[in-house]
Amino acid sequence: MDLDDALTQRMHELYTGLHANPELSMQEHRTAELIEGRLEDLGAETFRCGGTGVVGILRNGDGPVVGFRADTDGLPVKEDTGLEYASTANGVLPDGTEVPVMHACGHDTHVTAALTTAELLSAKQDAWAGTVVFIFQPGEETAAGAKAMVDDGLWDKAPRPEIIYGQHVMPQPAGTVHVSRGTAMAMADSWKVTVPGRGGHGSQPQDTTDPIVLAAHMVVRIQTIVSREVDPRESAVVTIGSFHAGLKENIIPAAAEFTLNVRSFKPEVREKVLASIRRIIRAEAEASGAPEPGITEISSFPQCYNDPDAAGAVLNELRRELGEGNVEETQPLMGSEDFGSLARAIGVPSVYWFFGGHPSGMFDSGSPVPSNHSPHFAPVMEPTLSTGVRAAVTAILSRVGRQ
The missing domain is CATH 3.40.630.10 (Zn peptidases)
Incomplete structure (x- = not known):
């Protein structure tokens, strides 16, 4: 034709x-x-x-x-x-x-x-x-x-x-x-993670739970999943696409928020990576004495x-x-x-x-x-x-x- x-x-x-x-x-x-x-x-x-x-x-x-x-x-x-x-x-x-x-x-x-x-x-x-x-x-x-x-x-x-x-x-x-x-x-999975803390004056961090520091630890630790938990013969990508917290340099905010995206070819790799992300988020919050963060699914591609x-x-x-x-x-x-x-x-x-x-x-x-x-x-x-x-x-x- x-x-x-x-x-x-x-x-x-x-x-x-x-x-x-x-x-x-x-x-x-x-x-x-x-x-x-x-x-x-x-x-x-x-x-x-x-x-x-x-x-x-x-x-x-x-x-x-x-x-x-x-x-x-x-x-x-x-x-x-x-x-x-x-x-x-x-x-x-x-x-x-x-x-x-x-x-x-x-x-x-x-x-x-x-x-x-x-x-x-x-x-x-x-x-x-x-x-x-x-x-x-x-x-x-x-x-x-x-x-x-x-x-x-x-x-x-x-x-x-x-x-x-x-x-x-x-x-x-x-x-x-x-x-x-x-x-x-x-496959692709996108999440929004809301990290609660306790806000306060930047000069008095002892009276706060800093969600920026807490969320930063999560972000860094999450980046080790592919390099240290996924079999090197498999494929996966974890990307933190946005990070938002605070409005002024001398105010510790009450919450931080970041979004992430996970790519994988095999269902078992997908489940391992997502489970590891959840584990790290919960463990870092507990280590900081903060409430459990909220995880909201943005999208999931088959x-x-x-x-x-x-x-x-x-x-x-x-x-x-x-x-x-x-x-x-x-x-x-x-x-x-x-x-x-x-x-x-x-x-x-x-x-x-x-x-x-x-x-x-x-x-x-x-x-x-x-x-x-x-x-x-x-x-x-x-x-x-x-x-x-x-x-x-x-x-x-x-x-x-x-x-």
Whole structure:
């Protein structure tokens, strides 16, 4: 299936419009309306699911059922790409804070590729038979979207697929695709830790319990978990992402707060690291004579796992379509995704791959390459978008294509 000039132009216009108008997680109202309109123009059945999630169903006679997922949310990042179609949008976080919004993770490329794939399949019905379920998922960045769709009865309302595919643009050479067998991305757990103390005057520390000193000990000790408690042959990352306490240099505050993030590939490693963090937090508080700190879960991402046989089949098909030199089998990434929840909910396999978004020359320049979540992240339109479409169409047709 080829992208002709007219479809390519529509694809580019769709992409620039999406890029200029991002929306925060679980607030993708305009984006959902646009997706619904595009799908309905193709004759697809549509329904809302999980709030701002949209499902589109393309039926074309008897045959296999395949799922394909694209995430739709932007990030609270102020864009600094210099693009003519750069975002100037603002949004409001759940706590009421107004923030700039940007498609800093490339979800606009995912939506564009999925909608263009649906248009191609709709126009070339003689090339395939079966049903394709397009899942436009909100809230990937907060790990809320996939769960919201499943909890809202996604698989009671939509045909159950035999496999679910998904993809993500990355800071890799445009025109390339990268697939792993087995684990594709890590599990991730984020916590907020509230450390109570007893406040007072900075000149009278004997009458206080200093939560800054206490929390600092926790932070330092937590950093030893990976180096001293996890088997060196395993992988884990523990990051303290924020630390807040106090308002004035001569006041010992009544509490401190920090947030942390844990990445791991194996459930047993995940449980060990999280248990160790809890142990250290409680033990340090007891050592300081302070109340037990509060731990609040911010988010929890499941493992993103590629069925090895299905991933191998996708690799072979993509190499035939894109060329051996453009498709690489890779190792898992420490990044995280909630994509895996969609297939796990119904016990079917899934495959998730990555496609490049930057000019190849950028990697030889010696300058830093903008990563996902950077204010400078700006995938080049081509061959990024056409590669995303070709990869999606190839994977889907490997199941529903007419021989």
